[in-house]
Amino acid sequence: MGNDSELLTVRDLTVKLATDGGSLEVLSRVGFDVPRGKVVGLMGESGSGKSITALSIVRLLPEIGSAIRSGTVMFDGVDLTKLSERELEKIRGKQIGFVFQDPLASLNPVYRVGSQIVEAIRLHEHIPAKAARVRAIELLRRVGVPQPEERVDAYPHELSGGLRQRVMIAVAIACSPALVIADEPTSALDMVTQRQIVLLFRDLVRTQGMSLLIIAHDPALLAELSDELVVMYAGQVVEHGPAKRVLEKPAHPYTMALLRSVLPADFGAVVQPRSLLPVVEGHPPDLRRVPLGCRFQPRCDSAFDDCATRKPHLMKLPLDQGEARCLLLGDKESSP
Numbered sequence: 062m063g064n065d066s067e068l069l070t071v072r073d074l075t076v077k078l079a080t081d082g083g084s085l086e087v088l089s090r091v092g093f094d095v096p097r098g099k100v101v102g103l104m105g106e107s108g109s110g111k112s113i114t115a116l117s118i119v120r121l122l123p124e125i126g127s128a129i130r131s132g133t134v135m136f137d138g139v140d141l142t143k144l145s146e147r148e149l150e151k152i153r154g155k156q157i158g159f160v161f162q163d164p165l166a167s168l169n170p171v172y173r174v175g176s177q178i179v180e181a182i183r184l185h186e187h188i189p190a191k192a193a194r195v196r197a198i199e200l201l202r203r204v205g206v207p208q209p210e211e212r213v214d215a216y217p218h219e220l221s222g223g224l225r226q227r228v229m230i231a232v233a234i235a236c237s238p239a240l241v242i243a244d245e246p247t248s249a250l251d252m253v254t255q256r257q258i259v260l261l262f263r264d265l266v267r268t269q270g271m272s273l274l275i276i277a278h279d280p281a282l283l284a285e286l287s288d289e290l291v292v293m294y295a296g297q298v299v300e301h302g303p304a305k306r307v308l309e310k311p312a313h314p315y316t317m318a319l320l321r322s323v324l325p326a327d328f329g330a331v332v333q334p335r336s337l338l339p340v341v342e343g344h345p346p347d348l349r350r351v352p353l354g355c356r357f358q359p360r361c362d363s364a365f366d367d368c369a370t371r372k373p374h375l376m377k378l379p380l381d382q383g384e385a386r387c388l389l390l391g392d393k394e395s396s397p
């Protein structure tokens with residue numbers, strides 16, 4: 062639990078959002094660590110709370126009706142949940158770079174990409190515009206944009222999806238942040254471009270000692286990049302541990318189902334239209350009426366009587382292999 066090797070330590074994070082049907086608890090006591098210089102992958106079905114987790118870390122939740130109800134987000138020794146907006150602004154973009162899931166939220170269509178990178182730099186560093194532009198070109202080169210001296214003056218719509226994504230990564234790393242949070246950074250891209258972006262991230266982590274929290278649906282991508290994996294279901298962490306162990310020996314029936322849902326071919330970079338991929342059978346619970354016991358119980362092949370009524374806690378797996386939230390692992394309360 063949280064020591065010097067951890068750059069980010071999220072504990073007991075509970076978040077509510079306003080919806081048409083009233084206030085909804087979308088994260089329930091979420092916790093995980095991102096060690097320095099490591100890649101942590103966050104996986105789970107659509108709606109499991111991955112983006113809300115990422116946005117909560119830097120407090121970029123929808124302004125109206127959302128709230129962190131409890132929990133701590135320790136980043137480099139500072140609890141981000143306690144900072145003022147002004148203090149947080151100094152950290153966002155400078156110490157924590159963000160690649161948003163929604164591309165429209167990131168690049169402004171009316172400004173040239175270079176000036177958007179320059180702006181990201183000059184927000185935090187007092188350097189002349191000319192020097193910032195030189196750095197913007199260097200950054201574009203660094204993220205693999207060809208002819209960066211020309212592309213620096215392009216508008217976002219003049220670039221392909223893959224190049225725009227590289228520009229967004231350039232913005233995220235412009236101030237050499239210690240942590241980059243990337244929410245589905247490759248899902249809109251073709252397989253070849255996806256692969257290039259994965260290699261780019263890997264290179265950035267290796268050469269700059271950056272930590273990366275990456276959110277993705279695709280286990281193949283996560284397998285390639287991640288040191289650790291965190292699996293979310295219905296607003297909770299249901300399993301986490303070393304990536305290799307989670308992928309090869311998943312401990313939670315949900316993780317098993319999630320991994321089964323990916324065609325083996327998908328692991329070999331073979332193009333598979335997403336619509337053809339089988340999904341985990343059944344539907345995630347309505348967060349207004351989560352099951353009384355285990356949240357996955359109604360869909361679980363291995364459920365037994367108790368699962369409907371007893372809430373499982375995260376149980377430690379042997380040999381430092383992480384934790385899983387399943388009654389099959391016994392129920393001596395470890396962490397909630």
Ligand SMILES: Nc1ncnc2c1ncn2[C@@H]1O[C@H](COP(=O)(O)OP(=O)(O)OP(=O)(O)O)[C@@H](O)[C@H]1O
Pocket residue numbers: 078079080087105106107108109110111112113114123162348
């Ligand atoms: N702006 C919002 N207002 C109300 N509810 C929201 C809002 N954004 C997300 N939610 C709800 O919060 C829950 C978690 O959503 P989140 O976007 O974190 O899922 P996700 O795991 O990122 O899914 P995806 O893989 O589709 O991106 C969902 O139940 C979703 O309906």
Ligand SMILES: [Mg+2]
Pocket residue numbers: 111112113162244
């Ligand atoms: Mg999301």
